[in-house]
Amino acid sequence: MSDAKKFMFVNRKAPYGTIYALESLEVVLITAAFDQDVSLAFLDDGVYQLKKGQQTKGIETKNFSPAYRALEDYDIEKLYVDKEAMEARGLTEEDFLVPVTLLSRAEMGKLMDEQDVVLSF
Amino acid sequence: MKFGIVVNEGPYQHQASDSAYLFAKAAIAKGHEVWRVFFYHDGVNNASKLTEPPQDDRHIVNRWAKLAEEHKVDLVVCVAAALRRGIKEENLAQGFRISGLGQLVEAGIKCDRLVTFGD
Amino acid sequence: MLHIINKSPLTSVSLDSCLNTATGGDILLIEDAVYAATRGNAGETKLRAAMGRFKVHVLMPDLEARGLGDRLIEGVSPVDYGGFVDLTSSNKTCQSWL
Secondary structure (H helix, E strand, O other): OOOOOEEEEEEOOOOOOOOHHHHHHHHHHHHHHOOOEEEEEEOHHHHHHHEOOOOOHHHOOOOOOHHHHHHHHHOOOEEEEEHHHHHHOOOOHHHEOOOOEEEOHHHHHHHHHOOOEEEEO | OEEEEEEOOOOOOOOHHHHHHHHHHHHHHOOOEEEEEEEOHHHHHHHEOOOOOOOOOOOHHHHHHHHHHHHOOEEEEEHHHHHHOOOOHHHEOOOEEEEOOHHHHHHHHHOOEEEEEOO | OEEEEOOOOOOOOHHHHHHHHOOOEEEEEOHHHHHHHEOOOOOHHHHHHHOOOEEEEEEHHHHHHOOOOOOEOOOOEEEOHHHHHHHHHHOOOEEEOO
16 A cells, blocks of 8 residues: 555535536545545535435436445545535534544645545546 | 546536646647546547537547647546447547546556546 | 636635635636636635635636636736646646536
8 A cells, every 4th residue: 555645536516416426436436446545525515425315216316325335345434524514504414324524624625735636526 | 747637528518628638738738748638427528429510610529639649648438437428439539448437546546647627 | 736716706616615625725717717816706805815825826818718818806827728737737736626
């Protein structure tokens, strides 16, 4: 892992309205397979991606949210949520599918500075 | 310096592909290497050889292909995103190749900088 | 770090999120984000306030294309695509706030 780069995926978009969240998740899983140091950041509407209880039958679209639960099987455990963004959407940590680390915006900014590659879709 | 570029939007609909192209051209003009351009999401539509813009407009697809040919830029179209949107070998424009998402990760690992253009 | 913004500040929170989150560095406004760099835009005060912490650049071809090449806010540095390339190489990383 010594030559692993620090990859951060910044998610700022809600699921279903556009495909970005789903296709972003596909990149995340591949990146982990390359033994890179992966973290995910959820900002703005991106926090909606993690909401529990997504029921997509009515829109005839695949519910991909269980894939967030599979992240730990790929050793992806660094999931960071912008606390302010979460609160602005009336959500709490209990609303999320997976355990996350809540960060202030200042902490999030600092973490971004430590990355080698920051990807956003 | 070695650059990787990611294009997430289709041609003509969004400025992303134009911005990415002009960035790539400027990087090459400055003596940098554009090692790979990875087309993802609707960006895969930049690789359709069926594209026929009006005569007085830029040909975004051919422009990428020409850049690739002249400067050995690797134009990679994500296979999963391409199949979803009907881009296959049979309608793939010259200069592009279809491959997996690993090619994007590899660009992130091998390039000094990875610049994303999208919506 | 170089922060690249491509949305108008009046239709998207991209610029706000960047200003509220990023620790500092360079900001480059491209595509529809160039409107943020024009005098009289409702976001002008916010952008001016951020100029202490960030060095703000604007991609001139995008501003000129939109007919606002003569409205650049003082203190915002104009760059061409070559300048865009220089900003990505002089910063260790870049992030597009899509």
